[in-house]
Every structure is written in structure tokens, then in C-alpha cells.
Amino acid sequence: MRILHTMLRVVNLDRSLAFYTEVLGMRMLRRNDYPEGRFTLAFVGYGSEADSAVIELTHNWDTKSYELGNAFGHVALAVDDAYAACAAIRERGGKVVREAGPMKHGNTVISFVEDPDGYKIELIQRG
Known part of the structure; x- marks a missing residue:
């Protein structure tokens, strides 16, 4: 077994992609829109998904905000x-x-x- 990815829900996908790619220097690995489900998944990372753990950014089109909660660390x-x-x-x-x-x-x-x-x-x- 190995870790594949960590999923984070994001409010503004373009803003988040800019942060992870332009600020942190990750690469956009793939992006898929799911119109019937009204969400988009974008995967970013420093290496390929075949070799590295990556981050999945999930954008639910109709959600305007999230509560981060106090269980997630970093x-x-x-x-x-x-x-x-x-x-x-x-x-x-x-x-x-x-x-x-x-x-x-x-x-x-x-x-x-x-x-x-x-x-x-x-x-x-x-x-």
C-alpha cells in the first residue's frame, strides 16, 4: 500500500490552482469536470501520481464556503x-x-x- 492523495475542498478552484502551482511550484497533473454532479476534481503535485502522493482539490460548484474544523492539521x-x-x-x-x-x-x-x-x-x- 501507499498514500495516493489527500483531498481538500476548495471554494475557488482557479485561486487554489494558482496558489498550489504558481506559489508552491506544484504541477497541475489532471483536471476533470463532472457537470452532472456539479463538481470538479483537480490533482496537483511535485511528481506523477504513479510515483508520488499528490493533492486532490475538490470544487463543489454550488458550495460557497466550508468550515475547516479542528481535527485537520496540515x-x-x-x-x-x-x-x-x-x-x-x-x-x-x-x-x-x-x-x-x-x-x-x-x-x-x-x-x-x-x-x-x-x-x-x-x-x-x-x-
Whole structure:
């Protein structure tokens, strides 16, 4: 077994695709509209679905907002340099909600950014 994807519901698919592709540098892997069901699925990631876990962005056409709830935590991404990644994300219009630095009670350098729907993305510096 392996993890295939994580699904996130998004309000504005174009805005979310811009964030994941232009701000975080993922590739759009595939997109399918389901008019009879009134939803669209778009898959984004850094590698192919055959080799990597990806993110499924689900846009339900008639839903105007979602509550994130308090059970979901975040999606984590490995980066070479969390400080540089934060700067690049900010330059591209992304929202950094926790600046890069050592995590509490440890030495691992982390940061958090937020996507357009409020989902947290953790950046974990390799090494």
C-alpha cells in the first residue's frame, strides 16, 4: 500500500490552482469536470501520481464556503531552505503564518503558510 492523495475542498478552484502551482511550484497533473454532479476534481503535485502522493482539490460548484474544523492539521512539504522558501512564497503573494525557525522543543526548522481556503501547509527544512 501507499498514500495516493489527500483531498481538500476548495471554494475557488482557479485561486487554489494558482496558489498550489504558481506559489508552491506544484504541477497541475489532471483536471476533470463532472457537470452532472456539479463538481470538479483537480490533482496537483511535485511528481506523477504513479510515483508520488499528490493533492486532490475538490470544487463543489454550488458550495460557497466550508468550515475547516479542528481535527485537520496540515499538509507537510520538504524544502531545502525554509527561510528562502518563505521569502519566495511571500514574493509570489502567498501568506506566511509562521516564520521559518526551529520548532518548539526541537531543532528542526519549520514554517507554516496558508492556502486561499485557510489550509495550513508546513514547510520542513531538510537536514
